[in-house]
Amino acid sequence: MPEFVTLSCPSCGAKLQIGSHVDRFACSHCGNEHVVQRDGGIVSLAPVIEQIKQVQSGVDKTASELAIARLKEEIQEIRRSMPDTSNEGCLAKVGMGLSGIAMFACIGGIMTGDGSTIAMAVVVSLIMFAVGVWLGLKEDQNKNARLKPYREAIAEKENEIERHKKLVNLD
Numbered sequence: 001m002p003e004f005v006t007l008s009c010p011s012c013g014a015k016l017q018i019g020s021h022v023d024r025f026a027c028s029h030c031g032n033e034h035v036v037q038r039d040g041g042i043v044s045l046a047p048v049i050e051q052i053k054q055v056q057s058g059v060d061k062t063a064s065e066l067a068i069a070r071l072k073e074e075i076q077e078i079r080r081s082m083p084d085t086s087n088e089g090c091l092a093k094v095g096m097g098l099s100g101i102a103m104f105a106c107i108g109g110i111m112t113g114d115g116s117t118i119a120m121a122v123v124v125s126l127i128m129f130a131v132g133v134w135l136g137l138k139e140d141q142n143k144n145a146r147l148k149p150y151r152e153a154i155a156e157k158e159n160e161i162e163r164h165k166k167l168v169n170l171d
């Protein structure tokens with residue numbers, strides 16, 4: 001191996017004589033620091049800043065991967081702490097059920113030819129139906145209002161995961 005290799009500075013293009021045992025040096029023309037990379041027999045120069053960047057992006061990547069895992073865990077945690085709303089909507093179902101019963105009474109009235117039973121059954125059926133629909137809407141509103149903060153928190157964390165995913169896939 002020769003004692004010196006001649007390379008041009010990647011920053012300013014000046015011809016540089018580099019000793020065979022030197023790993024790192026500053027260009028005598030522009031002052032930029034470079035790392036001497038010896039890959040097999042090939043000697044090349046890389047600005048120190050780029051090396052730092054590579055290390056830095058590696059660090060960011062690991063941090064993002066950790067952040068994604070943490071955020072996913074947090075989303076699971078939120079899902080677990082969400083209130084159970086599976087029983088909500090039952091009042092609406094009761095209303096609809098009563099409406100159905102009233103309709104049967106209406107059919108009974110038709111079969112027995114009892115006019116007042118028919119009229120009453122129709123009225124009750126319509127009222128129960130309206131009550132059922134109203135309760136259903138009300139219960140849906142309550143349910144959504146209760147779940148809203150949880151859903152928003154999850155959406156926020158999902159956005160954050162997307163941002164980190166982009167960072168991880170940068171290179």
Ligand SMILES: [Zn+2]
Nearest residue numbers: 009012027030
């Ligand atoms: Zn230079």
